[in-house]
Amino acid sequence: MLSQQEILMIIEGLRDTLIIVGFSTFFGYLLGLPLGIVLAVTDKEGIRPSPAVYKVLDLVTNVLRSFPFIILLVVLIPVTRAIVGKSYGTAATIVPLVVAAAPFIGRLVESSLKEVDKGVIEAAQSLGASKATIIFKVLLPEARTSLLVGVTIAFGTILGYSAMAGAVGGGGLGSIAIRYGYNRFQPQILWPSVILLILLVQLFQVLGMHLSKKLDRR
Amino acid sequence: MSDAIIEIRNLCKSYRSDKGEVSALKEVSLSIAQHDIYGIIGLSGAGKSTLVRCMNLLEKPSSGQVIVNGNDLMTLSDRDLNLQRRRIGMIFQHFNLLMQRNVLDNVAFPLEIAGLRKKEARKKAYEYLQTVGLEEKAKAYPSQLSGGQKQRVAIARVLASSPEILLCDEATSALDPQTTKSILRLLKDINERYGITIVVITHEMAVVQEICSHVAVLDHGKLVESAATEELFRAPKTAEAKRLVFSGSEHILDMTSDRVVRIQFHGGSAYEPILGNIVLETKTPINILYADTQTVNGAAEGEMLIQLPEDEEKARRIVAYFEEKGLNPREVKDHVKSAGNPDDH
Ligand SMILES: Nc1ncnc2c1ncn2[C@@H]1O[C@H](COP(=O)(O)OP(=O)(O)O)[C@@H](O)[C@H]1O
Ligand SMILES: [Mg+2]
Numbered sequence: 001m002l003s004q005q006e007i008l009m010i011i012e013g014l015r016d017t018l019i020i021v022g023f024s025t026f027f028g029y030l031l032g033l034p035l036g037i038v039l040a041v042t043d044k045e046g047i048r049p050s051p052a053v054y055k056v057l058d059l060v061t062n063v064l065r066s067f068p069f070i071i072l073l074v075v076l077i078p079v080t081r082a083i084v085g086k087s088y089g090t091a092a093t094i095v096p097l098v099v100a101a102a103p104f105i106g107r108l109v110e111s112s113l114k115e116v117d118k119g120v121i122e123a124a125q126s127l128g129a130s131k132a133t134i135i136f137k138v139l140l141p142e143a144r145t146s147l148l149v150g151v152t153i154a155f156g157t158i159l160g161y162s163a164m165a166g167a168v169g170g171g172g173l174g175s176i177a178i179r180y181g182y183n184r185f186q187p188q189i190l191w192p193s194v195i196l197l198i199l200l201v202q203l204f205q206v207l208g209m210h211l212s213k214k215l216d217r218r
Numbered sequence: 219m220s221d222a223i224i225e226i227r228n229l230c231k232s233y234r235s236d237k238g239e240v241s242a243l244k245e246v247s248l249s250i251a252q253h254d255i256y257g258i259i260g261l262s263g264a265g266k267s268t269l270v271r272c273m274n275l276l277e278k279p280s281s282g283q284v285i286v287n288g289n290d291l292m293t294l295s296d297r298d299l300n301l302q303r304r305r306i307g308m309i310f311q312h313f314n315l316l317m318q319r320n321v322l323d324n325v326a327f328p329l330e331i332a333g334l335r336k337k338e339a340r341k342k343a344y345e346y347l348q349t350v351g352l353e354e355k356a357k358a359y360p361s362q363l364s365g366g367q368k369q370r371v372a373i374a375r376v377l378a379s380s381p382e383i384l385l386c387d388e389a390t391s392a393l394d395p396q397t398t399k400s401i402l403r404l405l406k407d408i409n410e411r412y413g414i415t416i417v418v419i420t421h422e423m424a425v426v427q428e429i430c431s432h433v434a435v436l437d438h439g440k441l442v443e444s445a446a447t448e449e450l451f452r453a454p455k456t457a458e459a460k461r462l463v464f465s466g467s468e469h470i471l472d473m474t475s476d477r478v479v480r481i482q483f484h485g486g487s488a489y490e491p492i493l494g495n496i497v498l499e500t501k502t503p504i505n506i507l508y509a510d511t512q513t514v515n516g517a518a519e520g521e522m523l524i525q526l527p528e529d530e531e532k533a534r535r536i537v538a539y540f541e542e543k544g545l546n547p548r549e550v551k552d553h554v555k556s557a558g559n560p561d562d563h
Contacts, residue, residue, distance in 0.1 A: 128379070
């Protein structure tokens with residue numbers, strides 16, 4: 001069985017994972033939400049088409065998204081060090097996760113906003129709504145269920161990435177699983193960590209779906 | 219025309235697609251008088267929606283002028299255009315309500331745009347809901363409403379921005395005839411009560427006959443005819459207008475090779491006693507193949523296709539009777555030909 005110390009370590013890992021994933025999701029949205037809005041708005045079907053802006057952001061987003069995360073982790077080490085002072089540990093894991101998550105979240109937001117009925121947007125335009133009003137009072141609220149589903153997808157994805165970050169000295173359950181399960185071959189620690197990770201993703205998925213259904217008035 | 223609230227001059231609109239350019243509007247000019255209910259009819263694809271969407275610049279014309287309330291819309295800045303749009307309401311075939319806002323907040327939306335606080339906006343919105351008779355649905359969401367109720371909410375929402383003009387793009391086309399009637403009544407009421415000029419786009423002739431005082435016919439992007447509604451339905455001049463006004467009889471005619479006459483009602487003549495009398499007089503049941511008789515601004519208008527009996531003598535008497543009542547009976551052999559020459563005595 002697990003010693004008390006090991007149990008404590010797993011609980012701490014869980015806490016660190018929640019902190020890492022929570023902050024990464026938050027900062028990911030801080031960057032990704034505006035990115036997604038600008039992508040949706042400047043698209044040729046958007047409320048303020050701008051091919052130049054769209055093309056540039058589209059390219060940057062695609063490049064960042066196709067960057068293998070594990071490489072991104074290494075490439076970003078100097079940046080991480082500049083921001084948080086060191087390149088390992090809980091806080092240091094958040095930086096590459098945000099960089100990886102933001103373009104992904106941007107795409108999620110973009111596609112959610114593009115699902116909003118064109119007719120509803122036109123109705124708002126015909127009422128003389130400004131572009132800002134349309135974004136904040138039409139696009140975002142009308143897309144809220146889809147956006148929430150996006151949050152759960154983003155959360156799950158970031159959780160997966162965070163486990164990878166464990167490989168290069170990040171904190172959390174992923175790092176515990178790699179350190180004890182893989183490097184020292186202690187399956188009694190590996191499996192509880194993995195199961196906890198899976199349960200966490202499931203829990204958030206169920207919670208997110210439930211909330212988005214509850215909020216949906218369609 | 220000095221009292222024109224909407225003035226369209228040489229409007230052209232073409233769309234670029236993969237298959238080349240589609241010319242949706244070709245040099246359309248028209249003017250709509252204040253307080254009028256103006257209909258624009260045409261077959262599907264004629265350019266009706268494009269035309270009406272140019273009136274609030276939801277669609278940007280390729281060339282020409284759109285002058286509303288004395289403002290050339292295309293010269294306005296974004297800001298000024300938005301201010302003008304608040305005076306030009308629009309309702310749609312599919313209602314286009316905010317699905318995640320309840321009914322009250324949908325109506326409050328234009329008030330929020332105008333800068334009212336949420337609480338104040340809701341209070342005013344409630345009054346507009348009362349105008350359309352839906353105050354008990356204030357807390358419901360659009361998905362819980364019928365089509366007719368949704369359109370009423372859309373109308374309340376548009377009224378909340380106190381427009382001077384209301385554009386209706388197929389606003390009743392998704393509704394059943396009963397509901398259509400009640401929405402049309404509401405529109406007429408709004409027109410009379412608030413003096414709002416209404417532009418009605420439709421492919422349903424009955425809608426135009428019910429509420430429009432003037433009507434324009436659009437065909438393949440061209441405005442081919444415009445007149446007072448009564449006049450256009452009585453004596454359409456162009457082949458395109460005739461086709462629309464007399465639509466519906468084609469397929470019926472295909473099914474019969476017997477002798478058929480078309481009779482026309484020109485206002486005033488009540489058709490029921492005439493038909494009743496003819497049956498009594500000739501002792502022959504008559505067969506109405508097609509009827510499109512409606513009350514246009516209080517007068518009976520329209521046409522009927524009557525199948526004549528085999529008996530030559532009875533047929534002659536029936537035709538003579540129609541003749542006597544001034545119903546202009548014309549024997550129909552070929553629909554297109556007859557629709558093309560309704561007035562040639
Ligand atoms: N966004 C568009 N892109 C390309 N063609 C269009 C577009 N909107 C309308 N059209 C074309 O313009 C013509 C007129 O369309 P529309 O105004 O919708 O007709 P109506 O409302 O009378 O049915 C049609 O041939 C249609 O295919
Ligand atoms: Mg249309």
